[in-house]
Amino acid sequence: MSIEPQAIKQYLMDLPPALLGVDSGESIEILAMSPGSYNLNYHVKINHKEFIFRINVEQQSGLSNQVAYEFRVLNFLNRHKIAPKAYHFDAGRNRFKFDILIEEYLPGPPLSLEQKNVLNVAKLLVKLHSIDPGGLDLVTWHDPLAATYDLARNDLNGYQARKSSNQKTIAFAEKLLARVAPMIAAKSSLFAADSLNHTDLAFDNFILTTGGLRLIDWEKPRVDDCSYDLACFLSEPAQLWCSSRTMNSDEKKNFLQHYARLSGINPDLISEKVKIREPLVSLHWILWGATKLCDLDERTTSPELLQAHEEKTLRYKHIAKPANIEKLLASM
Helix, strand or coil: CCCCHHHHHHHHHHCCHHHHCCCCCCCEEEEEEEECCCEEEEEEEECCEEEEEEEECCCCCCCCCHHHHHHHHHHHHHHHCCCCCEEEEECCCCCCCCEEEEEECCCCCECCCCHHHHHHHHHHHHHHHCCCCCCCCCCECCCHHHHHHHHHHHHHHHHHCCCCCCHHHHHHHHHHHHHHHHHHHHHHHHCCCCEEECCCCCHHHEEEECCEEEECCCCCCEEECCHHHHHHHHCHHHHHCCCCCCCCHHHHHHHHHHHHHHHCCCHHHHHHHHHHHHHHHHHHHHHHHHHHHHHHHCCCCCHHHHHHHHHCHHHHHHHHCHHHHHHHHHHC
16 A cells, blocks of 8 residues: 555645755656555655655654654765665654654665675765764664673563464574673673664665765664674675575675774674674564565555565565575574
8 A cells, every 4th residue: 555646746735845955846846656564665856856755654764753863863974975865754643643754765775796896885884884873872882792692682582472473483593692691791892882773784774876885764764783784785695685695605704804804893802793793683674574475474464564564475485494594594
């Protein structure tokens, strides 16, 4: 179920043109609609200027003020040329029953695994992680490793409660968490909440623009240890969400070494932290996919997003395979 394009056009016509940096709102085209897992995204053209008109159906972050939160972060990042420019948000729900965000449309393909692209990711993440968020009010994981364990544990608890959950997935996930649990007290001191993290580094959230690599979908950034973003980018399930090919061990090693050189952080420390954290981040992705399959099986998917989720069924199945957890266990 999508929103009628005419309703979007009328909404845009009623906005002051200066808000979007256009002379008038008379020439409006809806070029495409691409639903995400949590929102409906409309590619809009107004007087030769292009935007994404996003309708937030569900809150990926769990925050009740997610759109306002994301808008604030995008405004903060505007001068750093990392993210799209944000123009407007509306959490009033007067015209639509969901929150609205209007941001810059970034033309260009998503990330592919050529070496130069991967090394540019390292460069971009070093830049992001070096930004001082100052007085920006952000979600912060003060104990990063324990919080990552809790994230995966809560994912598993929610999944176990589903009627259509897979018992093999549950058993493997319990085994993985049991292996990681002793590290929480022993290794937590390695991690510090000292970096701004994007936290959702799927390949399709990177856009190769003519102005360089950019990151989109800032729905749940937070202050964390840089190892979360690194573990997310290197997570095989996260890579499988967008690609049939994953990075091999040498490619992962080269990526971390490049990040270490650019950031000045000890490469052995970075490698150790990612090795500890990556299984938990990967488990989070696997259980996310498995839970989305339960939503479809149990008919609890939001009607506005049903078509999008049905189209992603094979992708969810790809990352939710119990064998993906077995592979993590074999690598630990």
